[in-house]
Structure formats: structure tokens, C-alpha cells
Amino acid sequence: MKKAIYQRVLTARRGSSAVEFAVIAPVMILFTFGLIEISRLMLVKQTITHATREGARVAVRPMGSLGEVTQIIQDELLVQGIEESVIVTDPTNLESAEPGSEVTVRVSVGINSISWLPGYFSFAPSEIVAETCMRREH
Numbered sequence: 001m002k003k004a005i006y007q008r009v010l011t012a013r014r015g016s017s018a019v020e021f022a023v024i025a026p027v028m029i030l031f032t033f034g035l036i037e038i039s040r041l042m043l044v045k046q047t048i049t050h051a052t053r054e055g056a057r058v059a060v061r062p063m064g065s066l067g068e069v070t071q072i073i074q075d076e077l078l079v080q081g082i083e084e085s086v087i088v089t090d091p092t093n094l095e096s097a098e099p100g101s102e103v104t105v106r107v108s109v110g111i112n113s114i115s116w117l118p119g120y121f122s123f124a125p126s127e128i129v130a131e132t133c134m135r136r137e138h
Contacts, residue, residue: 035118044080044114045128048107051076052132055105056085059094060134073107074116082112106131109112 042099055073058064070087077085091097108129 032058033117037115040116041111041128042102044082044109047077047080047082047131048085048109048128048130049132052105052107052130055089055107056103056132056134059089059103059105060136062099064094066092069094071103073105077107077109080114082109082114085109097136100135102133103136104131104133110130 051073054076055069056070059066059069069089073085073087077083078086086108088106088108090106091101094103097103106129108127110127111125112130
């Protein structure tokens with residue numbers, strides 16, 4: 001008799017565990033994908049920041065050109081598989097920048113172009129942007 005009651009209680013517990021898992025599993029999966037996606041965006045932001053610094057280092061040299069800046073930034077971004085980016089320098093013509101003047105390098109990347117789950121999450125900013133400003137060398 002005791003064994004039959006114990007068996008019914010054990011079976012009822014198994015059923016409630018399955019129901020609890022069915023309720024919690026979608027939330028856990030959503031949080032897991034969200035964590036992965038946010039981590040990817042943080043990695044890309046760090047990569048873009050590093051690329052702007054490298055590009056600015058090239059841009060402030062006396063003989064630095066826009067082609068070299070663009071190439072070094074694209075090379076840095078390709079390490080993370082980022083192929084689509086917008087690269088802007090201020091001034092746009094680096095050769096005309098006076099020594100001691102500020103040179104700004106700005107890179108922006110669309111979130112949907114780098115997301116592992118494009119369209120899965122709706123982020124308010126549609127792009128990740130990084131900017132570095134340095135003084136032109138003499």
C-alpha cells in the first residue's frame with residue numbers, strides 16, 4: 001500500500017517537473033540568445049573602436065592618406081568578419097590637414113549586418129559607431 005502511494009506521488013512530481021520545464025525553458029532560451037547577441041555586439045563595438053584607433057594613427061602621420069586609413073580599418077574589421085562599414089575622416093582630404101590640427105576617424109557598422117540573429121531582437125540604435133580623434137603630426 002505504501003509503495004503504491006509513493007509511486008503515485010513520484011509520478012505526480014514527474015508531471016509537475018515537466019510542466020515547470022515547459023514554462024521556464026522558452027524564457028531561458030530567450031535569455032541565452034539575448035546574452036549571446038549582446039556579447040557579439042560588445043565584441044564588435046570593441047573591434048570598431050580598435051579599428052578607428054589604428055586608422056587614426058595612420059591618418060595623423062605626415063604622409064598618411066585616406067586609402068591607407070581605409071585599408072587598415074578594413075583589415076582590422078575583417079578579423080571579426082565585418083565586411084560592411086562606413087568609414088569617414090574629418091577632414092576628408094588628409095593631405096591638406098595642417099600639422100597640429102585634429103583628424104577624426106569615424107566608423108559605423110549596421111547592427112543587422114553583424115548580428116548572428118538578424119531581426120531577432122529590435123535594438124533602438126540601428127548601428128554601432130566608434131570615433132577617434134588625434135592631432136596631425138609635424
